[in-house]
Amino acid sequence: MCVQCGKSIAMDANVCQYCGKDYRVQPAPVKKQTVMPLIGGILVIIAALTEIYSGLVVAFWGDTMNSLMPVDLGFDTLTLICGLVFIILALIALIGGIFAIQRKKWSLAIVGAVFSLLGGYFILPLVGLILIAVSKSEFD
Numbered sequence: 001m002c003v004q005c006g007k008s009i010a011m012d013a014n015v016c017q018y019c020g021k022d023y024r025v026q027p028a029p030v031k032k033q034t035v036m037p038l039i040g041g042i043l044v045i046i047a048a049l050t051e052i053y054s055g056l057v058v059a060f061w062g063d064t065m066n067s068l069m070p071v072d073l074g075f076d077t078l079t080l081i082c083g084l085v086f087i088i089l090a091l092i093a094l095i096g097g098i099f100a101i102q103r104k105k106w107s108l109a110i111v112g113a114v115f116s117l118l119g120g121y122f123i124l125p126l127v128g129l130i131l132i133a134v135s136k137s138e139f140d
């Protein structure tokens with residue numbers, strides 16, 4: 001039975017032969033998704049993790065220097081602050097990378113990717129930043 005004209009049609013009919021009603025399932029418009037945010041996010045996370053490690057090294061470097069020097073040069077406070085700032089930026093980068101993988105909060109993912117550039121592996125997070133930047137339309 002056709003829902004539009006009421007005439008009897010075959011159960012498996014794609015189109016009603018009387019009124020032309022189309023019974024084929026219309027594919028819902030799917031948001032185009034690529035692996036770019038995923039790869040970009042992973043690159044940013046790797047860079048962020050190495051950045052956290054670098055921050056820890058910097059944070060405790062002053063202590064090592066002071067123990068090697070005959071006089072206290074006051075390195076420890078300065079390097080500790082530098083290291084902590086580095087770690088905070090790295091944590092923002094880490095969060096940005098996670099958001100990139102989830103395709104959420106594009107602007108935060110971009111900020112995180114920019115901060116991940118400070119980690120040392122410059123090319124790696126730069127590729128990540130570009131991948132996230134060009135896949136903006138995939139983000140919520």
Ligand SMILES: [Zn+2]
Nearest residue numbers: 002005016019
């Ligand atoms: Zn019909």
